Amino acid sequence: MHKLYTFLKYTFITLWTVFIVAPFLWAISTSFKDFQSVNSKVTYIPWLDFEPTLEGWRVLVKSPARGGVDIVEPYFNSIFVTCTASLISIILGTLAAYALSRFTFKAGFVRNNDITFFFISQRIMPPIVLSIPFFIFLSTIGLLDSLLGLVVVYIVLLMPIAVWIMVDFFNRVPKELDETALIDGCNPYQAFYKVVLPNSIPGLIVAGMFCIIFGWIDFFFAFILTFTEVQLLPVKVVALNSSITPWWSLSASALISVAPLIIVAFVVERYLSKGNLSGALK
Amino acid sequence: MNLIGKNITYKPDTQFHLNDVSFDFKKGNLYTILGRTLSGKTTFLKTIAGLLNPDTGELFFEDKDFSKIPVWERNVAMVYQQFINYPHLNVYENIIFPLKQRKLSEEQIKMDVEDALKTVGLVGFENRKIQELSGGQQQRVALARSLAKKAKILLLDEPLVNLDYKLREQLREEFKRIFSEGLSQDTILIYSTTDPQEVMELNGEVIVLHEGKVLQKGDAKEIFENPKNLKVAEISNDPPMNILTGSKSSDKLTFENISINLPAYLKDLKSQNYYFGIRASEIKLDKEGEEFEIELAEISGSETLLHLKKGNSKVIALIEEVMNFKIHEKVKVKFNENKFYVFNNNEELVSSPYGSHNG
Numbered sequence: 328m329h330k331l332y333t334f335l336k337y338t339f340i341t342l343w344t345v346f347i348v349a350p351f352l353w354a355i356s357t358s359f360k361d362f363q364s365v366n367s368k369v370t371y372i373p374w375l376d377f378e379p380t381l382e383g384w385r386v387l388v389k390s391p392a393r394g395g396v397d398i399v400e401p402y403f404n405s406i407f408v409t410c411t412a413s414l415i416s417i418i419l420g421t422l423a424a425y426a427l428s429r430f431t432f433k434a435g436f437v438r439n440n441d442i443t444f445f446f447i448s449q450r451i452m453p454p455i456v457l458s459i460p461f462f463i464f465l466s467t468i469g470l471l472d473s474l475l476g477l478v479v480v481y482i483v484l485l486m487p488i489a490v491w492i493m494v495d496f497f498n499r500v501p502k503e504l505d506e507t508a509l510i511d512g513c514n515p516y517q518a519f520y521k522v523v524l525p526n527s528i529p530g531l532i533v534a535g536m537f538c539i540i541f542g543w544i545d546f547f548f549a550f551i552l553t554f555t556e557v558q559l560l561p562v563k564v565v566a567l568n569s570s571i572t573p574w575w576s577l578s579a580s581a582l583i584s585v586a587p588l589i590i591v592a593f594v595v596e597r598y599l600s601k602g603n604l605s606g607a608l609k
Numbered sequence: 610m611n612l613i614g615k616n617i618t619y620k621p622d623t624q625f626h627l628n629d630v631s632f633d634f635k636k637g638n639l640y641t642i643l644g645r646t647l648s649g650k651t652t653f654l655k656t657i658a659g660l661l662n663p664d665t666g667e668l669f670f671e672d673k674d675f676s677k678i679p680v681w682e683r684n685v686a687m688v689y690q691q692f693i694n695y696p697h698l699n700v701y702e703n704i705i706f707p708l709k710q711r712k713l714s715e716e717q718i719k720m721d722v723e724d725a726l727k728t729v730g731l732v733g734f735e736n737r738k739i740q741e742l743s744g745g746q747q748q749r750v751a752l753a754r755s756l757a758k759k760a761k762i763l764l765l766d767e768p769l770v771n772l773d774y775k776l777r778e779q780l781r782e783e784f785k786r787i788f789s790e791g792l793s794q795d796t797i798l799i800y801s802t803t804d805p806q807e808v809m810e811l812n813g814e815v816i817v818l819h820e821g822k823v824l825q826k827g828d829a830k831e832i833f834e835n836p837k838n839l840k841v842a843e844i845s846n847d848p849p850m851n852i853l854t855g856s857k858s859s860d861k862l863t864f865e866n867i868s869i870n871l872p873a874y875l876k877d878l879k880s881q882n883y884y885f886g887i888r889a890s891e892i893k894l895d896k897e898g899e900e901f902e903i904e905l906a907e908i909s910g911s912e913t914l915l916h917l918k919k920g921n922s923k924v925i926a927l928i929e930e931v932m933n934f935k936i937h938e939k940v941k942v943k944f945n946e947n948k949f950y951v952f953n954n955n956e957e958l959v960s961s962p963y964g965s966h967n968g
Contacts, residue, residue: 503693506660509680510687511754512710517681525697 351582358383358578365574383575386567387583398563398580405543405560406587408474412481413538417531419482420489425519427490428497429505446490449483454547457483465552472556480548485538492537496530497523528598536595540588560584611635612657612675612762612797617666618821619652625821626652627663632816632823636761637794639813642801643832645844649821650801654764657799658685670762681710683762686755690767692747694739700750701735707758725757728787745776752787759793765800769807774910781807805845809833817841834963839956842886848914850886850950851924857883862949865922867899872946878960886950889914892926898943906934917942 356371364370364377373379389395423446426432427439461480462471470476500523508518524531549559564580567573612634619627626649634640642650655661656668659680668675675683686707694703704725708718726732729749739747748768755763768784769777788798788811800811808815808829815832817824824844825837836842836850843849855864857880862869864885901917901924908914913928917940926942934940951960 501691501693503689503691504695506655506658506680507687507689507693507695509660510658510683510685511707511758512681512684514679514681517710522695522697526695 354578354581357574358576358582360575362571362575380575383573383579386573386576387580396563396567396576398560398583401558401560401563402583404474404557408477408481408559409539409542412478412485412542413535415478416482416485416489416538417535420486420534421493421524421527421531423486424490424493425497425523427494428500429502443490443494446487449487450491454484458547458551461548462551471552472554474557476552477549477557477559480552481542481545484545484548485542488537488541489534492534493527493530496527496533500526532595532598536591539591543584543588611670613667613669614657615667615669617656617663617668619649619656619661619663620821625649627656627666628821630666630818630821630823632826634797634799636797639788639798639800639811640816641808641811641813641829642799642816642818643803643805643808643845644801644818645803648818648844650803650818651766652821653818654687654766654799654801657762658687658764659683684758684760685762685764686758686760687764687766688748688751688755688768690770692744692751692771694747694750694754696739698739699735700731700737700739700742703739703750704754704757707754711758721757721759722753725753728756728790729753730783745772745780748772748780756787756792759796761796763792763796763798765798767802768800770803781810785811805847808845815845817844819844835958835961836886836950837958839884839886839952842950842952842958846888848889848925848927850888851892852952853885853887853922853924855883855885856881857951862946866920867922867944869944869946872949872962874947874962874964875949875951875960878951882954883959884952884954884956886952887924887944887948889925889927890929891945891948892917892924892942893945894926894928894940895943896941898941900939900941903934903936903938903940905936906932915940915942 356373357365359373359379359381360370360377361380361382370376386395387398390397427443430439432439432442461483465471465476465480468476470479504526505518505523508522509515513521544561545559546561546565549562550565553559553562560580561584564577564584567576567580612632614630614632617627617630618625628649630649630653632640642653644650652661656663657675659675659678662676670683695706698706701722704722705718708721713721723732726735729752731746731749731753734742734746734750739750742750748771752765752768755765769780772780792798798813800807800813802808812829814826815829816826817832819840825832825841827835832841832845836845839852843852853864855862857863857871857875857878859880860871862871862875862885899919901919903915904918904923905916906913907916908931911929911931913930913932913934915926915928915934917924917926948962949960950958950962953959
């Protein structure tokens with residue numbers, strides 16, 4: 328029985344690994360192909376099936392004047408916008424979440440839960456509903472087609488995620504922990520950053536990870552709110568497509584698009600297994 | 610120089626958490642607050658700590674209006690029933706946390722922490738993580754942190770309730786030692802519990818709290834011998850004191866279908882109906898006694914609790930050994946007729962086996 332279980336377990340894990348890894352292998356091998364090796368016949372193995380070429384990668388860094396699509400600048404734009412917006416969202420979202428978790432707000436019929444729902448409801452709306460207001464808003468304040476404008480919009484998109492995750496997290500941090508900090512001589516701000524925050528690192532990491540992922544993969548707003556001055560990676564990647572689908576450079580750009588997220592995932596995984604709250608409450 | 614509360618009331622919703630509570634706590638004394646779950650014990654302590662603001666009432670400490678001083682400047686210490694420590698810090702860092710907040714000198718901190726660790730018996734555990742400790746050890750860390758602060762008011766909110774039976778017994782013994790050795794004479798110690806046994810052992814001034822109201826104040830002996838009313842009698846005994854309705858005649862006490870010879874100390878009592886209270890430990894197995902049916906038999910530690918029934922009369926008897934009984938089995942028990950407490954129809958004590966009574 329036990330052996331059968333182990334066998335099934337490893338079979339499943341193997342199949343699942345193949346399922347996850349195969350597209351990556353496919354993309355890696357495709358990124359080194361040229362038109363001929365993609366379109367003539369089915370090929371998998373470099374040097375044996377086809378002659379590898381760096382053309383797919385080269386296109387990505389060549390200036391448009393020389394027949395390439397320069398994605399270096401959009402790449403760094405994307406990193407800048409995603410990181411800045413995520414950081415600000417996490418800071419504001421964490422403060423908001425702490426307040427929602429610990430203090431009682433009353434304004435007419437509005438209570439804490441209503442405020443929390445208000446934040447989350449920003450994500451329930453389909454993004455297209457927001458597109459026109461955002462467009463008008465940014466053009467009014469003169470931030471259309473600029474990095475700063477994108478950062479502002481992304482904060483609106485990402486902060487609800489941070490609030491949502493952190494409210495839930497803070498609700499699970501025992502209130503007695505804050506109270507003990509107050510009794511031990513911390514004022515409320517010190518209690519927050521000396522006691523609550525250090526114990527919330529797992530929550531902050533999860534929230535940060537979600538913010539980065541959702542910021543990084545957004546195409547819709549990056550597409551609508553930028554034209555020529557500023558471009559973000561997802562838009563530029565789509566722009567690669569022409570009458571002939573360039574599978575090789577699409578694969579290459581897909582790989583470098585996903586690379587930061589893989590790095591984030593590895594870093595996060597290490598921290599997540601470290602911290603836990605089990606010592607605070609039995 | 611005392612901690613004085615006047616008419617403190619706290620009613621956050623429809624129920625009173627504290628209902629017109631007044632007290633005068635003197636330095637160097639131990640006060641125990643006895644009450645059931647939700648009786649307002651935690652609210653009481655949190656009000657003193659400053660974590661809650663009562664709706665009405667006044668709180669003074671050392672002749673200053675305490676309610677104007679925020680929690681973090683009050684110099685109180687509190688141990689919770691949950692084992693609250695800072696999970697991101699190790700044992701040593703946990704204990705120095707409040708001392709660092711108060712900006713004490715390095716040497717002072719070191720000495721205070723060593724003392725505290727010695728008192729709670731955790732020397733050698735300085736670098737352990739909180740998560741690596743057992744429940745009892747975690748509670749010791751919390752206690753050490755509170756002791757090291759040398760706070761003028763030390764609040765302990767059911768500190769033993771989440772520990773297992775054996776550890777509770779052991780720590781209870783140690784607490785008695787710590788309270789007599791480890792505390793300076795100008796500390797006010799306030800200890801809340803649901804367990805009458807703890808109250809008796811700690812032997813301080815007792816405040817019996819029920820639904821936010823102070824039912825009785827007095828030393829442990831006073832509460833034990835002269836519970837002011839039925840409620841106090843129930844709360845201050847575990848298992849709760851058995852209450853039987855019955856009547857007193859010239860030579861007998863009669864409960865529904867049981868009659869007992871009138872004990873001498875009840876001779877002068879007016880003949881009428883009363884509530885009669887008797888502790889579970891005063892009901893003994895006895896072949897000459899009344900026949901009861903066993904509804905439930907629980908073994909707890911080295912004792913057996915028998916839930917007995919005869920007609921409509923239900924009592925709990927405490928047998929001081931481990932015995933196995935079958936449910937619905939018939940046993941004969943005898944009530945110790947010299948240990949009846951008598952309460953009138955207003956549920957107030959009129960006669961106690963220990964003499965003095967207020968009726």
